[in-house]
Amino acid sequence: MKLQMTVIPVLAFGFLAAGCGGSDADLQLPSLGSGGAAGSGGAIESAGGSGGAGGSGGMNGSGGSGGVGGMGGVPAPGVLPVLVIDTQGNTIVEEVKVDAMMYVVENHDGTLKNIEVAPRTFDGPIGIEIRGSTSSGFPKKSYGVEIRDAVGQDTDAPLLGLPAESDWVFYGPYSDKTYMRNKLAYDLGRAMKRYQPRSRYAELILDGAYRGVYLVIEKIKRGLHRVPIAKVATDAVAGDITGGYIFKREAGSAQGGWFSAAGTPWQFHYPQAADILPQQTNYLKGYVDDFETMMAGPQFSDPATGYKEWLDVPSFIDFAIVQELSKNVDGYRKSAYFHKDADSDGGKLHMGPLWDFNIAFGNADYCGGAPTAGFIYLANACVDMQQIPAWWKRLMMDPAFTKELRCRWESLRAGAFSDGAMLAMLDEYRKATKEAEVRDHETWKVIGTKLWPNDYVGQTYEDELTYLKTWITERAAWLDANMPGTCP
Template sequence: MKIASTLIVLVGRYLTVVFLVLLCINCSSEDPPIPPPDDEETESTEIPPEDKLPMFAISTNGNQIVDEPKNDATFTVTEGNVVSHEGRMGIEIRGASSQLFPKKSFGFETRDAANEDLDVSLLGYPEEEDWILYAPYSDKSLLRNMLIYDLSRDIGQYASRTKFVEVTIDEAYQGVYVFMEKLKRDSGRIDINNLKEDENSGDDLTGGYILKIDKTAGSNLGEGYNDQNSFASTISPPNAVNGQEINFMYEDPDAEDITTEQKTYITNYVGQFEAALASDSFTDPETGYAAFIDVDSFIDFFILNELSNNVDGYRLSTYMHKDKNEKLKMGPIWDFNLAFGNADYCSGGTTNVWAYKFNERCPEDFWQVPFWWERLLQDPAYVSKLKARWGQLRGSSLSNGAILSKLDTYTTVLNTSGAAENNFRKWPVLGTYIWPNNFVGNTYAEELDYLTNWIEDRLLWMDAEIEGL
């Protein structure tokens, strides 16, 4: 009897675990909001309007949200108890591997009554038409992208403005999202010249351009990387073992709009920079790499990717831009949901490796890191500037106190508003491995403690390593 009772208990526990896993896997946007268990709890957890996160209430009008094209919908933004925007949108699912998660991220355009693109200001951001609702899911802290974008702006490098919000779709609660600006050329975003199709010679041809190193997706013309949508580096990435290439994709002008002359110009410019960087005289300030790039932007980009040990850093979601008659600049940064110790592959979870040495650890990965970062660190002048910048930032925007204060502010907002609790009731992922978690906390507090401890360990390691370069 004792054995039978034990078996019944074990089977019961097993079925409970299976049920919870299936519940997590099968969560969908059609699920209704999860009500509090009783009226007493409703009264005790009533959130004052001023403490609530902004709410994006989306109505699809029966149109399914898919990954292209953007389908018509309407939405309302409520701040406190006040509707701050009401209008039309075109909305689609966005992301690559994150599309496998049940909690979806969305890209959307604001539109007018005729369904034409319409520049508007949302939550106080500069007017634009292209926006993102990013869905933190495998990042159970909910904070990683918010933190790194804020830090980037704090050190003087533009990054998408971000704000925590909650989202409903057809009255079904979807959880905590980060409302963000889409990266694009705009006076309030990537502030470079609007290069037109008829600007194909002289100074006009020199900018502005936005390039990125990333996976192919969306309307990139043709299959994979090709002459229409990208150009390849002439220098192989270090340690690559399968003939991998670095491909630079045309972001603005995009593959559909860029002219042959513009392609030739930007391809040659990047090629000249790489040739200078690879040359024996690469340290010469007049003829070496510094003649082609804004060194300060490269240093800040390096610091942000290394601070977070971004496992995708330098090789995916990597933007760069060049304005008219200006040098090539790195950034803005993008997509750090797997950073700060949130990846269990290629040492993405550790605090004591260089992110730029990814190729040494994972030489067979299809997407490799360009040779740029290893080569730049062979220039004593570059290293000297890096050390000076790191020391300056560690005494200000990147001090332990400054970073941890931001984390405290975020968590206070999420907890006071009840949004964190609402999110994990909708998506019960705490205590469950979600690819590619390096750490699985049983509670939200454990996830936050892990992130805090990871950052402190990383800063300590960075201090010693940069000093020793």
Template sequence: MILDNKLYFKGSLLLYGLLVLFSCKSDDVVPTEQEEQQEEIEVAPQDRLPQVFIDTKGASIVDEPKISSDAVMVVANDTVYQGNLGIEFRGATSQGFPKKSYGLETWDANDEDTDVALLGFPEEEDWILYGPYSDKSLMRNVLIYDLSRDMERYASRTLFVDLTLNDVYQGVYVFMEKLKRDGERIDINRLRDDENSGEDVTGGYILKIDKTAGNNLGEGYNDLNSITSLYAPTNATLGQQIHFLYEYPDAEDITMAQKEYIATYMANFEAALASDTFADAETGYANFIDVQSFIDFFILNELANNVDGYRLSTFMYKDKNEKLKMGPIWDFNLAFGNADYCGGGASNVWAYRFNERCPQDFWQVPFWWDRLLQDPAFVAQLQERWTGLRANLLSNAAIDAKISGYVENLQDAGAVDRNFATWPVLGTYIWPNNFVGDTYMEEVDYLQNWVRNRLSWLDSEISTL
């Protein structure tokens, strides 16, 4: 099915007979200050971003539950998906932005989950349309996830797309995988509710340090939805605690025996790390964790100076008969110098020392990272890994090439101009911007220069730990 060679979305689905009448209610999401007639831009079909069209059939999208919608996905004039999607708002703080992000599920005709391979990604049912808004480079999450996978640490696969919702163009989005247990995502054993003893109960588990959204059985953090650490975060001044939320099995499905197992495992790990013999190869922390996964997680968060790093959107998992691993990384839209609080904009501070800068913040960094860096063996492995990565995957040239590639992709598609015509935020402070560029390329230049300064600072600091 051939689309018009001009990327002009108003009424496009009517033209192609893919969807019928779209409607926009007053409470639907509509881009602010969008012009009725956007400039038509000639773009070759092969240069266009994949196009995602969603029609909610007159219903309003809410935070929860998902509502049924008709969806069409088009790549270079070819319709690659046409079917039913469940859609809802997603995110916490970001829900306050006018450009929303969405959680999606591929559904069958009866609104039941069904696995589908979308836009070249392995088949699954859960997906995300992330809408970069305060990140005016549009690429921070894409960059760090690509770097993680280059390091052979799974991170969500991503793809820039254009989104049209209810016949209204919404801008550049990142289509991505939701983090979940799956052979092609977080590849751990499926833990059934009858596996409650012996080696069966040892995995797999996914925990996260995060806000309670999506895990809030009961009020706040509680025994139903999380494990509470027995160790106070370093430098915290208001009695803050660290909580490990049940992600898989989730709080509604995990059994009491499974809770007891993973809670005991986490307690034993933290006790070993806090002990006087924490660095002992046989009895110390290394008996409980996959050290290399912790090192790579540390490197990725420090590379980006992720202001939320270690304390929010922080995942970890434990497979059957395996040690605890850190990751996958998640949610770096405020990283790479894009936050103006608690040192988030600086290229010359340690992200893991967040508690020193903001000891009164409710969400604090666990004591783990300070303690691990007191072990010469951990530091030596970190230094060796950093040196190897800087010679290749994390070299200045390699990261510059990725950023330049994203820019070329977006500009060749005409997507940058259309996005910022729809969301005119260039030159405007959007919380929590540390830098405000007047043009898109100023935003990109800031990101590139910030990364170069960060790499130089880390070279010096890691070598002298």
């Protein structure tokens, strides 16, 4: 198959120019097309894999050719595709997507001055909203985007070489001044050969204003190219109500979900709270209560009735490894996703996909997030923070679990999680974003400024990147010496 040219995206939401190196007159953009999801500039065959947890497609995460975890293709340095969005006078708000138009340019000269003559790989209507909890308060916003057809219904379309879907996240790195922490976590997770969100860097332009470097991320949802679980029955009487489900542990509130009998806040994700049927709600609540009771009970490690009968253990191990390597202060307590197969597909409870690492990898000045020593699953002495579920500590006390954990860690350290491999990933991210980083940090003057919750404040971008590189190698070395378990 033909491969798409691996330039990195510019997200353009209408266009123009703070810190772009040109005047408004230099940056004249054509009006947005009125067509549907098809690109007006001719289709470019996607380099993104169409199956399963396919490769991350190189450091720009453009997909891969199928299978799981491969890393083919490297972006042209410094050239990011452009997404141009025009809200047509609508104000973007939280939780309700407003109508807008978007076109995408992936092959251009990198100056952001000649977008109008470049072919488009997407041209059509979208819905857009502000997203994020803490991040929604940052000046540089993140957005949820839904691809729509000509009559306003959601429709699947490939975006930036990624497999076709309707729902996307345009994440705007702000307090993570390297732009790398989320992408690194997702790509490390994909190297473990299981589904994690694919992502690509881009620059964003919104209603005539340059908005900087963004990361386009697959939204977590059920689907052929996303979380591979069965579609839950829409008829709860005739159908199978045992799965599939996606739900998450979220801090502090059961809005859109429930509190379990153990007092844990959970939120529905698939089906959403507005769509889940009463019988499905009752089943899932009962299942979670039974799971937490088992984990708190004296037989939790029993081979026949304990956690091994309930959990897809390798997914829990991989989740823990990424949380511990990144020392993610939120990792076990919020944005912690689970998915459950239908009983006819095995019925196991899986951890993941991974989500939200912008304050990980040494970027948090609280809850023990900055020092490279110490386990984050034990970090419960944190003010105003939801407690980490006690069953993580129980799992870490079980010799069978820690043996698998240790062996998995050692295997990964010999490959994708070696110092050399991880530093090479960071170098490729830097190569991909180097030119755009200058524009971004001329627009958002955050270098040298302490933002919530930075522990380290570098005086240059290179300072920030050096800190991240040093932190991750020191953290991995500490885990080499302290990861629990013995691998024969």
